[in-house]
Amino acid sequence: MGEQGAKSLRGGKMEDVIFAGTSGRSPLGRAEVSLTIDNSDGALPIDYSEVTISRILFRSGQSEYQINGEASRLLDIQELLSDSGIGREMHVIVGQGQLDAILMATPEERRGFIEEAAGVLKHRKRKEKALRKLDSMQTNMSRVQDLTVELRRQLKPLGRQAEVAKKAATIQADLRDAKLRLLADDYIELSKTLTAEVADETALREKRSKVEAELETVRKREEALDSEAAVDSPRLVKAQETFYQLNSLREKFRGTQSLAQERSRFLAEEAEEARTAGRDPEALEAEAQTLRGEETALQSEVQMSRTVLTEASQALAAAEAALVAEENRIAAALRAIADQREGTARQEGHIKSLAARLDAMSEEIARLTKARDEAANRRELAQREYATHELEIASADSGELGLDAAFEKSKSDLAAARDAHQELLDAERTADRSRNAIESKLEALELSAQSRNGAAALLREPRGLATLGSLASLIEIDPGWENAVAAALGQLADAIVVQDISAAITALSTLRSEDLGQADVLVHHNQGSAAANLAGGLTSITAHIRSSSINDLIADLLGKTVVTETAAEAADILRSHPDVTVVTRDGDFFTKSRARGGSKSTNSLIEVKALIEKLRGELQTLTNECDRLKFAISTAAQEIEAKQAEFDLALSKLNESDARIAAITEQLAVAGQHMKSASAEVERLNAAIAETSAAKSRDEGELQSAQSQLTQSGEIANPDHSQADALREEVSNLRTTEVEARLAVRTTEERLHSLAARIKALVEAAVAEREASERAISRRGARARGAVISQAIAESAYEALIHIERSIAKAATERAALEEARSIREGETLSARARNRELTAELEILTSSVHKDE
Template sequence: MRLKQIKLAGFKSFVDPTTVTLPSNRCAVVGPNGCGKSNIIDAVRWVMGESSAKQLRGENLTDVIFNGSNSRKPTAIASIELIFDNRDGRIGGEYAAYAEISIRRQVTRDSQSAYFLNGNKCRRRDIMDIFLGTGFGPRSYSIIEQGMINQLVEAKPEDLRVYLEEAAGISKYKERRRETENRIRHTRENLSRLNDIREELEKQLKHLDRQAKAAERYRVLKEEERRLTAELYTLKYGALEAELAKHQAEIQSLEVAFEQAAANQQRLDTEIEQCRQSHADQSEGFNEIQGAFYQLGADIARIEEAIQFNQERVKQLELDLETVAQRAEETTRQLDMDEGEIDALKNQIARIGPEVREAEFADKAASEAASALEEKFRQWQRDWDEFSRTAAEHERNAEVQSSRIEHLEQLLTRLKSRHEQLETDAAAPAPVASDEVSTLAAEIEAVEDRRRQLEAEIDECMKELASAREDLMIRERNLDEARNDLHDLRHELASLEALQRAALGREAREAHDWIESQGLSRAERLGEVLSVVPGWEQAVETVLGDHLQAIRVGSLDDHVSAIDTLEDGGVTLMEASVDVNMSGDLPSLASLIRSHDLHLGSVLQGIYAAESVAVALAARQNLNPGESIITRQGVWVGPDWIRRYVIADQEAGIIQRAQELETLNLRVEEAEQTLAELTVRLAEGRSRIEALEAVREERQADINALNQSLGELKTDHGVRRVQLEEADARRARLAKEREELQSQINEESARLEAARAALAEARGAQEGQSERRESLTRLKEETESALTEARDRARASRDH
């Protein structure tokens, strides 16, 4: 037997269909690292039934499927086919007549694996049975990989024994022994379970009658309960309807009250806004009135100063009037004196006539001189009056400007003090900084973003939780289905095993004591270990008949002496050690037996196998005496006879039933493994739900804390914002008032400067008039002196 070809498709790096041809007994595969040399050995192991992903350098079995690359899409299936050259007949049994044997395995993305033998679908067990004892298998010594020689050299005796047994060809017997022991163990377990079930059923039968009566009574009471429950629900429904109507009326009234409260709130908001607008307008009016007040104060101070100046001027004029009155009295007295003197002079003139005329010339000259001096004195008086008026005006102007300057300085002092107070108020730190409001707004935005993020996480968590719960329900349903399937499989297995035991005569009591005495109660029956090529079960059962119940023994000589002690029933003992020696055009029926440790030549010698009755009848003429042909359908044809025997139902399908039992055992193992996996997955699903619930509760707690913090922040932000708006409005009012005060200060300062300039001008004029006064005073003294002299001369001249 030699490996001839390897066909790979979609396996690891072999994405395209590839055929590796091995033309001789010694071939080599060479290439750079990563080209797929090791994948060829992995393919051979995988087809031979390797089930460990670790041995194939992967994590799970689906890793052998090409997973795609940058330029190629992943494939959905991986397939490997091995073609063996069997011309030496190393593989016996039904496949000994085939020169080539094809073994193919394929796997899909959903982990569905299938085996094919010569194009026919088969089990992994069938593949392994063919190569048992040949030294060829997934982990056999025929595949030597890197490090395996060192393992053989350093192997323990127990490990080395495995390789030696495989090389000696006895591994298949150990495998069959293991299978037989497993069957025996399962049989014992099934018997124990059946006995337990029978005892339990016997115990439960007594309760079933009581339960039936209780169930009937329960049905009556349940019907009564349903009726009373319906009546109760009807009464509750009426009460709930009345309560619902009451609650709806309350809700409507509350909604009306809520709408009224909302309207009142809106009205109050409008009034508050109007009050704020009115307050702003009144503040502007107050500022205007305050400005007018300050302007009126300045005007009043100016008018008071003018009044004070007029009063002082009146007093000065009264003093001047008194002086003029005194001067008028003096002038009147002087005139009286002058008139007296004139009268005296006239008398004197009349007395002194001529002297008078002479004196008249002198007097005339003196009068003219006195008149000139008096005219000069009157001119001086006019000049003096004009000078006094001008001086008084300048003095009054200086006093007015001084009073005005004093008032303006006081007013400027008050205005500057007010301006400084406003600047102090404006420079005073605001109760709330704009940075604090901005910081609070940023914090609110950050908290809201965090809340939205947490809400999104909760939504995602809820979606995952819903998906996890749905997945958990699916897993629970799958677990229940798996439990039901396992229960059904176990029940079916127990039924088939019981039926198989009955068919194989294990339940028969006639020869039971003799079999027990010979120690054969646990010995294998032929039908239990017989394996037949699929489709030929009925033919083999037809030929073997009662031999299927035969007990396999190592040697008949050990039991021949006790055969006479069998008193009741019958028993068949078989060594199954005689080989078949036949040659002909048709295959022998023995070649269709796949159990290689069974040699049934003693009962199958001379019996050929044909696909149909027509083939059997055509070959009947070539049969020798003692030879016959059996068809797939169980029609048995001899040289001169034909037989069709329908086996009883209990005995029918023993071989097929054995295969079904084997399949059921595998299915039960797979179901148990699936049940364990589903249980683990269910626990994982519940753990995931608990974790998601914990995450959701944690996120909800965070959201609640954020909501509370957000409410506090919004309240603080609203208060700070209102305070900031009021502070901004106050600063705006202060700025406006400062601008108005600054404008008034500038105006009053300009007026003060003008008043000071006017005062300086008046004082300058007063200083210039002092020289004029001195000049007029000197002129007055000179004129008065000259006038006195002139008058004295005139008087003197008159006296003479």
């Protein structure tokens, strides 16, 4: 029911006891358990025969408790069940895992079980609860007392403030009366001013009415002019459009008239030309008949020329056949000679090409050998450079060892300097915080020492009293004995010292009259006092107190007070000497009839003074420590700067060394690449030289073989060309005869075709002339009619132009009149608008003047 631990309920958290849901049911938001108890015997202190206790646990972790359906606290349920013996810590119900704890219980735990069985546990719990309430109440009472003291201390200043408030109220009433009189005078003056302003406003209103009337007249006139402009503007636009349209129409009619006149003149001239053009068709037919006779004679001549051409062609064919046979014979002989000569020439060319190739190979071998030697030289140079760079890298690496060591040393020194500087900063911050804390505590203690009830008030303002000062300020105490002296003096530790009893009475009267609180006043008579006689082995507390002015007063107050280290020694001293007062070093106070001690919530003025002196010493020590740390921090900062400079120098040297090594490495790589490329080139050139030498050997052998073959070949005799030349001359003569016959046939045929074409053209021209004559007669009639129509159009256009000129003159007159009216109206409109603006500005000024005082 009231279990708060999830593990006792076999769960990881309290919400594990709530149904989490299944695949068919949704989870619940709470879990509830109820316990019903039969209370018919009245075992529970409640007026019910049956008691149902319920607990509802929500997923948020909150719980609700109910007794018979009424909400209640868990504490109420625990108290209800504690009287029945089944409370939260009762063992009437032993849970799982608790039996072994009961069996293995210690005697103290068994005592708890016995107290529970006897019914004592609930009373002990109630007692503890009551004691806690009493402690809380005591704390509240202390707080109330502090508030009461504070309020009592503030009552008198509040009374003075009340008197000041009364005086302020009287002054405020006088001030209010003076203000009312001033306001009355202001009212009279303002009334007079208002009367004058009303008269001025009336005149301004009348003037404004006149201006408004004139402005309305001007606006109406402006509206009328705008209306007239709205009516006349379309008319003017329409008149301008009519004028422009008439001008355009005039230009069109002028063009039409010019075009008609030009067309009439052109048609008349063309008709005259048509009458004189053309040839006679009869003359053309007669000429065609004459040409037909010539055509018949040319046809007979063509037939004869064709017979001659046939005979020449046959003779030419026979001569060409004989020439071809002779030429074939000669060609065969020449081919044999040519073949022999071609073989000889080919062999000679082959020999020459072999010789040229051998020369080229020799030159190539020489070039490759020279290139190989150069590549070998480059390889040797690259090898020397590579070796040089390797030596440089080795020397640079050996020189970098010292740089690495110097860099690591400067780096570690810089880190150590920074760590030391940070440690000094942390120490300085810690010391500064401690100093600030001590300063705050010292300031609070000094304020506490200055404001302690009435004694402090008298010390701040003596008010003419002959005070020597506070008791704490007049004595010096050995270190470590402040608590003992404060315990011995008790309330007198905060007392003040005066010179006589009258001063004491005056001081008390002042405290009572001014309500400054209470104070202890000690009277110093300065008459000397004999020191009290103490038994042997006892140490008076005055041995630890020194004063230059009130030793006798200290002896009177503490003459029979002795000091000891522990309370047990104090008890032994009281058994032997019951008439003395004993205080311990820790501040415990003992007499034969009472004792006072323990821890204190407040300190006496003596203890406060001692604590102030102690804190001042600590403050001075911390101040010195802060100054020392600041000097050490500045020294450490300078050392960091020096170490940083060393680190930067070592780093720069290391970077320079790395850069130099990187440059040498790059040069080494370049030299290696050059060496590899030179070696590869030497190998390639050696292979090329070997290949070229092998080819040269092969060509030399082939050259020797070709030269031997050329020496062994003989000569062939040339053929006879005389018969072929005679046949060729005969063929040439026959070809000339055949060509002349062919040309004669071609010329006669061309003349015949030309005559036939001319005859056909004359016949067609005669027919065309007859048809053209008929068409010309028809066209002359059409042109005559077109010329008449064009003349009529020109005359009509002239008459239309006369009417258009009259309309243009009328339209121009109307447009000029409308433009003149518009100019006059625009001038009047501008004047009206200018007057309107002037009246509007004047009206605004008048309106502002009328309403400026509203």
